[in-house]
Amino acid sequence: MPLYMCNAVKGAIDDAAKPKIAEDITRIHCDVTGAPPEFVHAFFVEDSPAQPLDGKSAFLFGNIRAGRTDEQKAQIVSEMRQSIHQHTGIPLDEIKAATTDTPASWVLEGGEIMPEPGEEAEWMAKHKAHKSAGTAA
Amino acid sequence: MICNCIVQEGQIPPETEAALKTGIDEFTQRAFGETAEINWVAIPKNSGFTASKPSTSSIISMRAPQPVEQSRRETLLHELCNIWTTETNCTLDEVVGVISDPENN
Secondary structure, three states, X not given: OOEEEXXXXXXXOOOOXXXXXXXXXXXXXXXXXXXXXXXXXXXXXXXXXXOOOOOOOEEEEEEEXXXXXXXXXXXXXXXXXXXXXXXXOOOHHHEEEXXXXXXXXHEEEOOEEOOOOOOHHHHHHHHHHHHHHOOOO | OEEEEEEEOOOOOHHHHHHHHHHHHHHHHHHHOOOOXXXXXXXXXXXXXXXXXXXXXXXXXXXXXXXXXXXXXXXHHHHHHHHHHHHHOOOHHHXXXXXXXXXXX
C-alpha cells in the first residue's frame, strides 16, 4: 500500500510506457508523502469494468494510507496525470485520477500492520530486524 | 462477501488458484459467517510494478460485514496472508492483506 491501479482503453498505454509511468508514480508518491518505494504498487489493466472509465481514456485510482493532506493528494493526482500524459500522449482532459484513504491499521504488508504516515522509518527498521531474525510480528 | 484478489498473471497455477479460493471461502465463513464472492484479477505480464520493479505481489482485500476490533483484525490478517504464503510458497513481503470495516463506520 499504496496501490495505484491504472485502467485504460485497450492499447492506450503500451508496454514501453508502463515502467516509465510506474517509476514516476513511485517517485511522486514517495516525494510527496515520504513513504519508502517498497510500499508502492503500480498496476495497469485495460477496459476493466471494476474501474469504469466514464468516457475517459485512462483512470488512475490510488488507494493510499489515510492521513495525507488534501494538498498532498492534489499534488499526487496532478503530477501522476501529467506523467501519464507525457509517456502516452493521451490528452490531459482524457486522464482521470483520484485517491481514496485506507487506515494503515487495516492493512498487513510484509507480515506486519502498516505504519501510520510518518512512522515508516521505524517500521522499516523493525521489519528488517524481523526478517533477519526470520520472524514477522 | 466480496473478496478482491489481485495477482500477477502467470504467477499462480490454476490448481493453486483453486486452493486459494477454497481457503479464502473457508476463511470468510469462519471469520465472518459469510461465503466469499471472489473477484480474481490477474495483472497482465509487464503491467505490474512494486518499487518500480516488476511485481510479484498479490493484494487480497475484503470488507467485513461488521466493524472489526483491531486485535482481531490483526489475527485475521495474519491468517489470511498465511493462507496465501502456504498455498503459493511466496514470502510475506509479496502479500498485502486488507480487511476493511463496513462503509459509514
